[in-house]
Amino acid sequence: MEHFWHIVTSVELTTTSAIFRITVSLLLGSVIGIERKRKGQMAGLRTFSLISMGACIAMMLSIYVCQETVGLLRGDPSRIAAQVLSGIGFLGAGTIIQMKGSVRGLTTAAGIWIIATIGMAVGCGLYLIAFVATMLVLVVLTILEQLEHRVNVGNEARTIRLKVRGIVKT
Numbered sequence: 001m002e003h004f005w006h007i008v009t010s011v012e013l014t015t016t017s018a019i020f021r022i023t024v025s026l027l028l029g030s031v032i033g034i035e036r037k038r039k040g041q042m043a044g045l046r047t048f049s050l051i052s053m054g055a056c057i058a059m060m061l062s063i064y065v066c067q068e069t070v071g072l073l074r075g076d077p078s079r080i081a082a083q084v085l086s087g088i089g090f091l092g093a094g095t096i097i098q099m100k101g102s103v104r105g106l107t108t109a110a111g112i113w114i115i116a117t118i119g120m121a122v123g124c125g126l127y128l129i130a131f132v133a134t135m136l137v138l139v140v141l142t143i144l145e146q147l148e149h150r151v152n153v154g155n156e157a158r159t160i161r162l163k164v165r166g167i168v169k170t
Helices: 002-009 015-038 045-068 079-095 106-123 127-150
Strands: 097-099 102-104
Touching (some): 015 106, 015 127, 045 079, 079 106, 106 127
C-alpha cells in the first residue's frame, strides 16, 4: 500500500498515477453532480463527472508535455490547462437560462467552473486540496442554501407590472 501511495503522489506522471487521478476526479465530480441532480438541475452526475475528468486529463497533459519535453526552449505547455477554464465558461453559459426577467442556472454554472478547477487540482496530484474544495462546495450548495432560505436573502426583488391607458403630457 505504501508503494502504491508513493506512486500516485509522485511528481512524475505514470500510467498508474494517471489512472488514479482520473478515478479520483470521477468520484469528486460525481459527489457534486449528485447534489445538483438532487436539486433538479439538468447538469448532474454525468455532466459533472465528465467535466472533472476532462479537466484532470487536460492538466495531466500539461504535466506530461512538460515532463517529456525537458529543455524545450519555445512554447508554453501550461496553455493546455489554462484553456480549460475558457472552455468551461462556454459550458457554464449554456446552463444559464433567462426566463421572463429572471436568470436561472448561475449556481450550476459556478459549480461547473469549480468542478473543472477541482479536476485540474487532482490532475496536479493535489488530492487534499481537491477533497477539501469538494467538501466546501457541498457546504455552499447545501448548508448555505438553507441559510439563504431562512433569512430570505435574494427575495427582496419583486416584479411589478403597471398597465397605463394613456400618457399624460405636461
